[in-house]
Amino acid sequence: MFSYQQPDAAGHFGPYGGSFASETLTHALTELREAYARYQNDPEFLAEFHSELKHFVGRPSPVYHAARMSREMGGAQIYLKREDLNHTGAHKINNVIGQAMLARRMGKPRIIAETGAGQHGVATATICARYGLECVVYMGSEDVKRQSPNVYRMKLLGATVVPVDSGSRTLKDALNEAMRDWVAHVDDTFYIIGTVAGPHPYPMMVRDFQSVIGTECLEQMPAMLAEQKASTQQPDAVIACVGGGSNAMGIFHPYIPYEKTRLIGVEAAGEGLDSGKHSASLQRGSSGVLHGNRTFILQDENGQITETHSISAGLDYPGVGPEHAWLQEIGRAEYVGITDAEALAAFHYLCRTEGIIPALESSHAVAYAMKLAKTMPADQSILVNLSGRGDKDIGTVADLSGADVYDRPSMRGLGVKGGPAA
Ligand SMILES: *Cc1c(COP(=O)(O)O)cnc(C)c1O
Numbered sequence: 001m002f003s004y005q006q007p008d009a010a011g012h013f014g015p016y017g018g019s020f021a022s023e024t025l026t027h028a029l030t031e032l033r034e035a036y037a038r039y040q041n042d043p044e045f046l047a048e049f050h051s052e053l054k055h056f057v058g059r060p061s062p063v064y065h066a067a068r069m070s071r072e073m074g075g076a077q078i079y080l081k082r083e084d085l086n087h088t089g090a091h092k093i094n095n096v097i098g099q100a101m102l103a104r105r106m107g108k109p110r111i112i113a114e115t116g117a118g119q120h121g122v123a124t125a126t127i128c129a130r131y132g133l134e135c136v137v138y139m140g141s142e143d144v145k146r147q148s149p150n151v152y153r154m155k156l157l158g159a160t161v162v163p164v165d166s167g168s169r170t171l172k173d174a175l176n177e178a179m180r181d182w183v184a185h186v187d188d189t190f191y192i193i194g195t196v197a198g199p200h201p202y203p204m205m206v207r208d209f210q211s212v213i214g215t216e217c218l219e220q221m222p223a224m225l226a227e228q229k230a231s232t233q234q235p236d237a238v239i240a241c242v243g244g245g246s247n248a249m250g251i252f253h254p255y256i257p258y259e260k261t262r263l264i265g266v267e268a269a270g271e272g273l274d275s276g277k278h279s280a281s282l283q284r285g286s287s288g289v290l291h292g293n294r295t296f297i298l299q300d301e302n303g304q305i306t307e308t309h310s311i312s313a314g315l316d317y318p319g320v321g322p323e324h325a326w327l328q329e330i331g332r333a334e335y336v337g338i339t340d341a342e343a344l345a346a347f348h349y350l351c352r353t354e355g356i357i358p359a360l361e362s363s364h365a366v367a368y369a370m371k372l373a374k375t376m377p378a379d380q381s382i383l384v385n386l387s388g389r390g391d392k393d394i395g396t397v398a399d400l401s402g403a404d405v406y407d408r409p410s411m412r413g414l415g416v417k418g419g420p421a422a
C-alpha cells in the first residue's frame with residue numbers, strides 16, 4: 001500500500017497549499033481550522049452529515065456499468081459513478097452540506113459563495129434555504145449570461161446573486177469578490193468555497209467532504225467487478241475531470257493507497273493544449289500563489305494570471321487544488337487534456353448510447369475513458385466520476401451544434417459514429 005499523509009499541520013501538500021491570506025482573515029481562518037478540527041471526527045457531526053447525504057442528497061449514488069459504450073469501444077469495461085443523480089445535479093452538494101453544518105455550529109448566519117457554472121451557487125442556495133441561512137452568491141457577469149437557468153434557480157431558492165464585472169468576468173473574478181466580502185464581514189459570515197482551493201483548511205476540508213464519493217466506490221466496485229468476472233477487486237483506472245479538482249479529489253483520495261489503480265485527472269484542453277486557449281493548469285502552468293494557496297497556475301512571465309478557456313464553465317479556472325499539484329509531482333496521479341470538440345463528441349455519444357445527458361465538465365472524463373478503454377483488454381475496468389448532469393448545458397450544446405434547443409442537435413462534424421445526417 002502506498003503511504004500517504006497529507007497535508008501537514010499548516011496545510012502543505014509537499015511545497016503546495018498553505019495559507020496566503022490578508023491579516024484581516026487570519027482570525028477567521030484560525031476559527032475555521034479550530035472548528036473543523038473539533039468536528040471532523042465528531043461522531044454526532046458525522047452522523048448528521050451522512051444522514052443529510054442519505055435523505056436529502058439521495059446517497060449512495062449508484063455505480064453503473066456502461067455496457068453498450070464498453071462493447072462499442074471494444075476494450076476495458078467502463079463504469080460511471082453517478083454523481084449526476086444527486087439532488088441539485090452534481091457532486092457540489094456533498095461539500096456544501098458539510099460546510100453549512102460547520103457554519104451553523106460556528107453561529108454564522110450569513111453565507112457567501114462564488115460560482116462559475118452556477119452549480120456550486122445552486123447547491124449553496126439550496127442548503128441555505130433548507131437551514132434558513134442568508135445567502136449571497138458572487139458570479140462573473142459573463143457566467144451569469146452563459147448560465148442563466150442556474151441564476152434563476154438560485155433566485156428561486158432565495159439567494160442574492162451578485163454579478164461581478166471585473167477582469168474576465170468569470171470564476172476567478174467571482175472568487176476575488178467573495179474574498180473581499182469575507183474580509184468586510186468576517187464576524188457573521190461563513191465563506192463556502194466550492195472546490196479544493198483557497199487557504200488551509202479549505203483544500204483538505206473540501207476533499208474530506210467529497211471523499212464520500214471514493215469511499216462508496218471502494219465498497220461498490222468489488223461487487224460490480226465480480227459480476228463481470230474481472231480479475232481485480234478495484235478498477236484499473238479512475239478518471240475524473242479537473243476544474244478546481246474537488247470531484248477528482250473526492251474519488252481519488254480513498255484510492256491513493258491502492259497503487260494498482262491508476263488515477264487520471266482530465267483538464268480542459270479547450271482548443272488544444274498548445275493553442276493558448278485552455279484551462280490546463282497542471283499541464284501548462286507553473287507554481288505560483290492564487291486564491292490563498294501555492295499551486296499550479298496559468299500565468300505569464302510577470303506572474304499575471306492569463307486568460308483561460310473551456311467549453312464548460314466549471315473547468316474554466318486558471319488554478320487547481322494544491323493536492324493535485326502534489327499528486328502530479330510525486331507521480332501518484334496523471335493529468336491529461338481533452339479538447340472542447342472531444343468533450344462535445346463524448347457528450348453526444350453518452351446521450352445516445354447510454355441514455356445519460358452528462359455535464360460538459362464530466363464529458364471531458366468520459367471522452368478520455370473512451371480513448372483509454374480501447375487500449376485496454378476487456379477484463380480490465382475504468383471507473384469514471386460522472387460529476388454532474390447536463391441539463392444546465394443544453395443551451396450551450398444547441399448553440400454549438402447550430403440547433404434550436406427544441407430541435408434535434410446536429411451531430412455533423414463531431415465525428416460521432418451513427419449520428420444523424422443533419
Ligand atoms: C463544478 C463542477 C466541476 C468542476 O469542479 P471540480 O472542483 O474540479 O470538481 C466538474 N463537474 C461538474 C458537474 C461541476 O458542476
